[in-house]
Amino acid sequence: MAEPMKIRTKLVDGSAHIAVLMIHPMETGQRKDPRSGQAYPAHFIQNVTATVNDKAVLVAQLGPAISKNPLLGFRVKGAKAGDKLAISWEDNKGERARAEAAIA
Amino acid sequence: MDQLRRLILKGGGASGVLAVALAAGLLRPTGAFAADWNKTAFESKAMADALKNIGAAGAAESAEILIKAPDIAENGAVVPIEVTTRIAGAESIALLAEKNPFPLMAYIDLTNGAEAYINTRFKMGQTSVVKVVVKAGGKSYIASREVKVTIGGCGG
Numbered sequence: 001m002a003e004p005m006k007i008r009t010k011l012v013d014g015s016a017h018i019a020v021l022m023i024h025p026m027e028t029g030q031r032k033d034p035r036s037g038q039a040y041p042a043h044f045i046q047n048v049t050a051t052v053n054d055k056a057v058l059v060a061q062l063g064p065a066i067s068k069n070p071l072l073g074f075r076v077k078g079a080k081a082g083d084k085l086a087i088s089w090e091d092n093k094g095e096r097a098r099a100e101a102a103i104a
Numbered sequence: 105m106d107q108l109r110r111l112i113l114k115g116g117g118a119s120g121v122l123a124v125a126l127a128a129g130l131l132r133p134t135g136a137f138a139a140d141w142n143k144t145a146f147e148s149k150a151m152a153d154a155l156k157n158i159g160a161a162g163a164a165e166s167a168e169i170l171i172k173a174p175d176i177a178e179n180g181a182v183v184p185i186e187v188t189t190r191i192a193g194a195e196s197i198a199l200l201a202e203k204n205p206f207p208l209m210a211y212i213d214l215t216n217g218a219e220a221y222i223n224t225r226f227k228m229g230q231t232s233v234v235k236v237v238v239k240a241g242g243k244s245y246i247a248s249r250e251v252k253v254t255i256g257g258c259g260g
Binding site: 015030046055057058060061062063066067068070071074075078 | 140141142146181182183186201204205206208209210211212213214215216217218219221222223224225226227228
């Protein structure tokens with residue numbers, strides 16, 4: 001199963017600055033094995049959803065052009081300390097992960 | 105199955121409930137998410153097609169979209185980009201790189217108080233124009249910026 005995500009939050013002037021680091025190879029499908037000449041199959045995160053207190057704030061569709069171990073930084077106005085942040089992703093092979101954190 | 109039915113009835117398919125149902129393992133993830141990934145747009149090979157497939161053909165050039173990215177990226181595998189916009193009521197931000205095999209890199213919807221801001225890192229194989237599309241109030245706005253790459257991010 002997927003490795004845990006790293007989540008950082010910081011409250012700045014009434015808005016929560018959130019940064020999420022997901023651990024994922026983000027294989028593009030373009031890279032070739034130098035010996036066999038075969039392309040490594042694409043393996044990348046396609047969907048990321050972030051919710052604050054169960055309300056969606058960010059719904060991202062990603063392509064394989066996002067870097068390995070994707071970083072997503074976003075800001076939510078009106079979020080308060082203690083609000084429940086949840087992040088979940090799913091990749092093109094159906095693997096998924098979910099993490100929760102309290103905004104601080 | 106009853107519990108799943110209740111959840112769906114209660115939430116009317118709201119994404120928050122969907123996320124909860126997913127986490128609880130009540131829904132098969134592929135079925136639930138697959139529809140939300142714009143395959144046509146992500147597999148478009150030309151910038152014009154990608155723009156058309158995200159519904160942003162004929163987007164108006166805007167100086168209100170600020171793209172913070174390096175002029176010269178030393179490592180094309182990890183190019184930082186930060187986007188902010190002063191366009192009121194921004195609903196989504198899309199990132200595209202003209203010379204990538206598939207120009208569309210990300211399409212991000214922002215709702216429920218999320219600010220018009222996004223920060224991420226992307227790959228580019230060669231020097232290219234990076235475009236950002238912001239949608240607000242049913243209109244599309246676009247801004248461009250060139251990023252030079254000294255080492256490509258695709259060949260490895």
